[in-house]
Each structure stands twice: as structure tokens, then as C-alpha cells.
Amino acid sequence: MIELKQINKSFGDKHVLQDVSVTFKKGRPNLIIGASGSGKSVLMKCMVGLMQPDSGEVLYEGKDFTTISYEDKKLIRREIGMLFQGGALFDSLTVEQNIMFPLNMFTEMSKEEKHDRINFCLNRVNMQNVNKLLPSEISGGMKKRVGIARAIAMNPKYLFCDEPNSGLDPITSRVIDSLILEITEEYDMTTVINTHDMKTVFDIGDHIIYIYQGKKAWDGGKDGITTADSDALQEFVKASVF
């Protein structure tokens, strides 16, 4: 379980996050939604340790990620898988080498075991015969799927997805959404997804956090989103749907 308590983050005079407190559910996709510039990406970066919040706690199973030592942080990070907006695949490595990378760094697996794991992960994201291709030789949707394959290679407990559908066509977006949902349920992961795609929200949004001007403005499920008592959220939903 991941818990955020009173997270604050400022850049100069600009208060980007203000007292954000959330508990993310295990085994379900947790969606952070909000307009561009609302602070959702900063919130995710604070959660995975790419940014240090000014104050507040980021708790992984009760351990405060913001105050533990660098070595302890590394241990938690090995349980984190992350899908970046652009895939963030290593340009100089093939698809296979990208997925093998965390296995090489942190496991004692034999070559055969690594190849089995790579093929399993690629099959899991419905990709075959791409092992030897470079990231520059595959499409945006394929990059995202390879990104997911790399993220799950180490069997993470926590999966973070930053705008998984950005730049993708609607059909590929739905494929990625259902893939994330399936993987989350199958491996009982705590999945946190940053998105402003309302189709994703209505498809897989079991737990939704709406961030408005750096504050948590609403927290609930997809069923309650259209009747939520937040004007900003209603405006956001209407603008996205209609």
C-alpha cells in the first residue's frame, strides 16, 4: 500500500502541491487526473523519488520514502516499475536488452532464465518477434508496451504509469489500458496512473484522485465522478466528454 500524507511542493513562489493526502489501493488501478499543470506529474515524481517534497510523507508499507537512507530507497525502488510518458527506453539497447537491463543489474538469473523472462514479459504485452529491434524501429504504442514489459520484468509490487495513453490512437490507448488493468489484477500490484484521458477513467478508474491547482479536490470511484460535488471536476469531466 502507498500512502501520501500532507505532501507540499513549491518551485519558488509557485505552490505546486498543497497538503495532498491519499491512500492508494492495492490490486487496483489508482488514477490521478487533472488538467495540464495541475501538479499530477510532480506528485508522481515525489512518489517515486525523482523529486523531494518540501514537506509530508510518502509511505511504502509504512516506510517514509522521503526520509529513509539512499540505500533503503534503492531497495524500495527495486519493487517499483514505471512506465514513462515517452516509454524512456534506452536508445542504444534493443527491445530485448531493455527488458534484460534490470535483470542484469539486480538478479542472479542465468542467461536462459533471463531469456525466458524476457519472452514471458513480451508475450504478456502481446509482442512477438521484436526482440532484436531498436526502440527507433518500433511505433509509439509498441514502445509503451515494451515499457510495460520492462516495468514488470522484476515483478514489481508498485506500478507507476505517467500518461500511458498520450500520443496514442484510441484503439491502442484501450489496448494499453486493458493491459495495465490485467497486469495490476494478475500480480496484485498497487498501480498509480497519471492521466487526463476520460475514456481511461471510465474504463478502469476504480479509484480516482482529482488534482486541482495543486490540491486534492476529489477522491472516489468512476461511478461517482459525474455526480461529484466539485465544480472544477464537473467542468473537467464535461470538457473531456463532450
Added chain:
Amino acid sequence: MFTRPERFAIYYQRTMMEMVSIGIGSLPIVAIISLFIGGVTTLQIAYQLVTGLVPSSIIGSIVSDSTILEFAPTITCLVLSGRVGSSIASEIGTMKVSEQIDALEVMGINSSGFLALPKITAALFVFPLLIMLAMGLSIWGGMMIGDLAEILPSEAFIRGARSSFRGFTVTFSLIKSVVYAFIITSISCYQGYYTTGGALEVGTSSTRAVVYSSVMVLFADYLLAQLLL
């Protein structure tokens, strides 16, 4: 940056790859520059020494001394700061803006160490080898041009070079090359690592890496000469 590697074998493998990239990749440019510097130095010294009072073998002495002390290490490293420095800064800068460095960090890898350490280590080993090659080729180039242009025979060139040779100049040159290697790679890694923005900023970081490392190489050149000679 200088923390214990997560997996030594992978760092070793990356260092070897960087050695090939920096070393083998720089061979053609180092060879061309060295040959021309040696040849042109011979021609220019011969032009200045028109009097018959000075023996022509002095050309070999001046060419070899100036090559070993200054041209081979400093000029070669200034060129390498362009070739290697810009390549390092743009590679790491691109990784930064495309979130590849964030991906390393999220995996629990010390990204600065993982990216910079193999490059710096590789350069510390490879630069002295390139500089020794540059010394040899430059002196050979000077000797060949002296012979082909009928300025002085090879025997006289070698006699002059041997007469003024002091072993410490080679040591001094190799010390310089190690210092320059560290300056060029560390500045370039730093510039790349702290790139923010997009493609334009990657270009700016690359330019800054070359300019800063070139200036620092010249500053270190002066400092080392003052301290060690």
C-alpha cells in the same frame, strides 16, 4: 558519482565499450591531426631557420620537443574535447530529456555513477595511449615532410630529436593527458546530466561542454607547466 557500482561486471563491460568508442573512434582524427602538425611544424621551423649557422638537425630537436611537450597532448586533447566532449554531453543530455535517466533512477540505479564513471575511467586509460600515438605520428610526420621537402634528411632529424630528448617530457605529457581526460569527460558528463528542456538545450549543453572543457584544458596546461617544469 563515486559510489560502489551496483554490478561491477556491467560497469566493467561499459568501461570497455567506452574505451573502444573513445579510443578507436578517435584514432582517425588523432592520426590526421598529428601527421599534419608534425609536417607543418617542420616546414615552419625550416622557414624561420634560414641561416646556415644553425645545423639543420635542430629542426628535429624543436619538432620533437614541442610535439612531446605541447602539441601532442594539448592540441590533441583540444580536438578530443570537441569529438569526445560533445558526444558525451549530447548522449547524456538526450537521455536526460527523454526520461531515460529518470528510468535508471526509478530502477534504483545511481544514474550519475552509471553513466559518468565508465566514461571517465575509459578516458583516463585511453587518452594517454592516444597521446603517445599522437607523439609518434607527429614526429614521424615531421621527419617525413623534412625528407620529402628536402629540408633535412631523416638521419639528421632523428639525430636532432635524440640529442635533446629528456625522458621527463614524456612523463609530463602523459600526466597532462590524464588530467585533460578527467577534465573533458567530467565537464561533459556534468553538462549532459544537468540538461533541462529539449533538443535545443541538448545542443547548448554540447556546445558548453566543448567550450568549458577547452578553456579548462588550456588553464590546466598553464598550471601543470608552472608546477612541473
